[in-house]
Amino acid sequence: MANKRIDEPTGTETVGHEWDGIEELNTPLPRWWLWTFYLTIIFSIGYVIAYPAWPMIDRATVGMLNWSSRGELAKDMSAADQARATVREQLARIPIERLPEESGLMQQAVAGGAAAFRVNCVQCHGSGAAGSQELGYPNLNDDDWLWGGDLKAIEYTLVHGIRQAGDDETRMSVMPPFEGAFDTAQLDALVDHVLSLSGKAETNATGARIYADNCAACHGPAGGGDRAQGAPTLNDAIWLRGSSREAIKRQILQPRMGMMPKWEGRLDPVTIKMLAAYVHSLGGGEDFVEVAENPEAEVDEQP
Amino acid sequence: MNNPNERKPGDDRDWSVVVEDGVAKTNEPVSSAVAEPEAATRRHEPHEPARTHLPEKLYEKRAVVHNKRIDGPFRRFKWLVMVVTLAIYYITPWIRWDRGPYAPDQAVLVDLANRRFYMFGIEIWPHEFYFVAGLLIMAGIGLFLITSAVGRAWCGYACPQTVWTDLFQHIDRLFDGDRNARHRLDKAPWTFGKILRRGSKWTVYLFIGLITGGAWILYFADAPTLLRDFFAGEAAPVAYGTVAVLTLTTVTLGGFMREQVCVYMCPWPRIQTAMMDEQSLLVTYKDWRGEPRGSIKKAQKNPGAFGDCIDCQQCVQVCPTGIDIREGPQIGCITCALCIDACDRVMKDIGRPRGLIDYATLEDCEREAAGGEPKSPWRTLFRPRTLVYLMIWGGIGGAMLFALGVRSHTDLTVAPDRNPPFMLLSDGSVRNAYTLKLRNMESRPRDMEIAIEGLPGAVMWTENVNRRDAAPTQTVNVPADLVRQVRAYVAVPAGTPSQEFSFRVTSLDEQRESDVVQTRFDAPESE
Numbered sequence: 001m002a003n004k005r006i007d008e009p010t011g012t013e014t015v016g017h018e019w020d021g022i023e024e025l026n027t028p029l030p031r032w033w034l035w036t037f038y039l040t041i042i043f044s045i046g047y048v049i050a051y052p053a054w055p056m057i058d059r060a061t062v063g064m065l066n067w068s069s070r071g072e073l074a075k076d077m078s079a080a081d082q083a084r085a086t087v088r089e090q091l092a093r094i095p096i097e098r099l100p101e102e103s104g105l106m107q108q109a110v111a112g113g114a115a116a117f118r119v120n121c122v123q124c125h126g127s128g129a130a131g132s133q134e135l136g137y138p139n140l141n142d143d144d145w146l147w148g149g150d151l152k153a154i155e156y157t158l159v160h161g162i163r164q165a166g167d168d169e170t171r172m173s174v175m176p177p178f179e180g181a182f183d184t185a186q187l188d189a190l191v192d193h194v195l196s197l198s199g200k201a202e203t204n205a206t207g208a209r210i211y212a213d214n215c216a217a218c219h220g221p222a223g224g225g226d227r228a229q230g231a232p233t234l235n236d237a238i239w240l241r242g243s244s245r246e247a248i249k250r251q252i253l254q255p256r257m258g259m260m261p262k263w264e265g266r267l268d269p270v271t272i273k274m275l276a277a278y279v280h281s282l283g284g285g286e287d288f289v290e291v292a293e294n295p296e297a298e299v300d301e302q303p
Numbered sequence: 304m305n306n307p308n309e310r311k312p313g314d315d316r317d318w319s320v321v322v323e324d325g326v327a328k329t330n331e332p333v334s335s336a337v338a339e340p341e342a343a344t345r346r347h348e349p350h351e352p353a354r355t356h357l358p359e360k361l362y363e364k365r366a367v368v369h370n371k372r373i374d375g376p377f378r379r380f381k382w383l384v385m386v387v388t389l390a391i392y393y394i395t396p397w398i399r400w401d402r403g404p405y406a407p408d409q410a411v412l413v414d415l416a417n418r419r420f421y422m423f424g425i426e427i428w429p430h431e432f433y434f435v436a437g438l439l440i441m442a443g444i445g446l447f448l449i450t451s452a453v454g455r456a457w458c459g460y461a462c463p464q465t466v467w468t469d470l471f472q473h474i475d476r477l478f479d480g481d482r483n484a485r486h487r488l489d490k491a492p493w494t495f496g497k498i499l500r501r502g503s504k505w506t507v508y509l510f511i512g513l514i515t516g517g518a519w520i521l522y523f524a525d526a527p528t529l530l531r532d533f534f535a536g537e538a539a540p541v542a543y544g545t546v547a548v549l550t551l552t553t554v555t556l557g558g559f560m561r562e563q564v565c566v567y568m569c570p571w572p573r574i575q576t577a578m579m580d581e582q583s584l585l586v587t588y589k590d591w592r593g594e595p596r597g598s599i600k601k602a603q604k605n606p607g608a609f610g611d612c613i614d615c616q617q618c619v620q621v622c623p624t625g626i627d628i629r630e631g632p633q634i635g636c637i638t639c640a641l642c643i644d645a646c647d648r649v650m651k652d653i654g655r656p657r658g659l660i661d662y663a664t665l666e667d668c669e670r671e672a673a674g675g676e677p678k679s680p681w682r683t684l685f686r687p688r689t690l691v692y693l694m695i696w697g698g699i700g701g702a703m704l705f706a707l708g709v710r711s712h713t714d715l716t717v718a719p720d721r722n723p724p725f726m727l728l729s730d731g732s733v734r735n736a737y738t739l740k741l742r743n744m745e746s747r748p749r750d751m752e753i754a755i756e757g758l759p760g761a762v763m764w765t766e767n768v769n770r771r772d773a774a775p776t777q778t779v780n781v782p783a784d785l786v787r788q789v790r791a792y793v794a795v796p797a798g799t800p801s802q803e804f805s806f807r808v809t810s811l812d813e814q815r816e817s818d819v820v821q822t823r824f825d826a827p828e829s830e
């Protein structure tokens with residue numbers, strides 16, 4: 001209990017509590033401490049005037065300095081936008097063939113493309129860009145390209161889409177259905193031959209003949225495919241719609257062909273460029289066989 | 304804010320005699336050691352007037368401290384420490400240290416922007432911050448060690464607050480004269496001469512504050528460049544802000560607050576009082592020798608009735624915190640030992656042995672008071688407690704040095720792609736992709752070889768190496784002092800099952816440092 005007394009050695013009163021014989025002195029506060037305290041009060045008044053302080057119903061009072069954390073954020077954001085704008089400007093100016101030479105810009109493009117991919121492309125191609133064999137959405141990570149895997153080809157596909165009505169330049173080709181063209185034995189022989197192209201079965205004369213007559217024009221005599229018309233390669237390990245006999249038969253009789261929307265008009269050219277860079281970067285991107293003829297001419301298009 | 308006078312009317316207790324635990328004690332100056340040599344715990348009695356009419360105070364007015372000039376061995380030591388510590392502080396940022404073309408050449412640099420900490424030959428990355436933590440722990444234990452051995456020696460000599468206060472007190476002396484002149488000037492009216500003096504003194508205060516704050520920021524950027532930028536007005540706003548704040552704190556804390564910081568603000572005296580024991584060396588007034596006090600004249604009249612203390616107040620006048628050590632150990636005493644210098648000088652003048660005030664342990668005091676011999680200072684310093692502290696301190700230091708010496712400057716981390724986990728290639732082989740991070744902690748670019756171990760038939764290429772050039776190993780160049788990220792594509796022939804394997808990175812220089820990380824290769828289930 002409170003049992004105040006003066007501590008003789010120091011002449012100071014104790015606070016009157018005792019713990020195991022230890023008493024606490026009520027040492028007087030230095031006077032400057034008091035002034036410091038008053039100073040903080042003055043500071044707080046200034047602060048309340050200068051900065052938002054009193055909570056109101058939907059927001060706090062606006063200080064004289066008009067400062068707000070949202071305002072700071074907006075400032076940061078616009079600074080970031082500005083920085084992005086310069087990157088976009090550079091990307092707009094550079095022809096896509098020259099992009100790989102600018103590794104810094106390429107990195108920015110890939111990063112931007114990854115973001116755009118997540119918004120526009122994952123619905124079909126999947127978040128890892130691995131596509132879907134069941135639904136026939138191509139895998140974009142591998143080295144098998146229907147319409148070409150260099151930056152320019154990818155960009156072209158993105159701009160014009162695949163089998164899009166209303167675009168004269170869209171990637172276009174049709175595989176005729178062979179329903180009723182062959183009897184069962186012929187069909188089996190053909191399937192055997194197709195599988196033999198990648199070493200999965202024994203070839204036979206009948207199949208080879210049917211293939212040469214009906215398929216080689218587009219898929220090539222050895223099954224090498226033709227990118228000009230999007231005819232898939234038949235002699236590799238990748239089968240967009242399955243490599244089982246049934247799958248192949250079904251594809252011969254009632255071919256299914258993929259479609260892809262054209263992004264021209266929906267996305268701006270820079271975003272498309274970034275998407276092309278991203279898809280190209282996924283691991284299967286191809287180099288240009290030869291650098292496009294006169295890229296400088298395009299540089300001048302957008303000064 | 305008034306201080307209420309607690310003394311109530313009718314309170315007629317006789318405060319000149321206090322009864323405690325049934326023992327009547329007087330407030331007259333007396334040493335219990337003289338009266339009862341064995342009563343060690345009650346030795347330090349106050350030398351204060353009787354407290355019959357001491358009012359209770361709510362607020363304490365500050366008593367100005369103007370300490371008198373003194374010379375002596377401890378003062379000289381204090382000068383030395385002051386010169387050394389200030390020199391370390393102001394000069395360190397200007398020391399250059401060649402680290403080659405890829406790293407800054409400042410010997411001590413906290414490079415916040417690039418997250419590097421340089422200290423002479425040592426470079427610390429953020430993930431090695433435990434070294435800094437270790438240093439802080441060492442500093443802490445070092446203080447324990449010092450405190451348990453020689454009391455508050457840190458406070459007395461090396462604490463920045465002490466060093467700068469000392470510096471400012473010398474400035475005072477230079478401008479306003481010694482103790483008495485300063486007291487007089489304080490009381491003098493504000494004449495033109497006083498204004499001039501104060502003005503020039505405070506300008507010097509400000510200048511000291513400015514170079515103190517200025518030197519601080521030089522530790523965080525290249526000193527010559529920053530100094531140029533600073534005066535050209537091109538340095539970062541935070542640099543100016545830091546200098547302004549530090550100038551202000553230096554001038555207030557060193558120029559005006561001084562001992563108030565030690566008495567009221569600093570936690571260290573509170574901690575230290577708990578760390579000292581009977582065997583710690585403290586600045587002590589040997590009251591059994593000094594009490595009762597009496598002037599030389601009185602002593603001549605009454606030989607044998609008085610102690611050695613002639614009550615000349617020299618020890619009080621030289622004290623930078625303005626306390627009277629004769630009242631016993633107290634929180635205001637920073638053990639700067641200036642009172643020892645002062646008292647020794649007086650004792651020499653009057654022909655009495657030195658050491659009335661001296662560094663002594665409580666144990667020794669008791670022994671001496673009882674007529675025994677004091678312990679040798681070495682025995683006092685090297686006792687189990689200080690030795691244990693020393694061993695812990697040295698152990699941490701040694702362990703850190705060892706860890707620094709053997710740490711590898713090459714490091715690898717591997718993150719396998721999980722979506723998709725594997726990729727079938729057109730020739731039937733299976734590819735996995737990994738993100739590798741190669742850390743080069745040397746301040747020169749290095750070629751590093753990435754190799755695949757334990758995955759038969761595997762080849763690798765990267766985002767910059769074409770698949771045509773795929774090989775079991777790839778060499779990449781990692782820039783000086785940076786982490787380089789590499790996308791690694793690993794392909795194995797068809798039919799290889801899923802399995803564990805490792806990446807090994809080896810630096811292609813004479814050190815040939817290497818690091819191995821195990822990871823997983825995923826492949827389709829074989830039909």
Ligand code: SF4
Pocket residue numbers: 457458459462463464465564565566569570571572637
């Ligand atoms: S009390 Fe605190 S501020 Fe004063 S000298 Fe000691 S450590 Fe420094």
Ligand code: SF4
Pocket residue numbers: 586618621622623624625626627628635636637638639640641642643
């Ligand atoms: S009492 Fe003596 S040792 Fe303590 S602070 Fe004062 S002068 Fe220094």
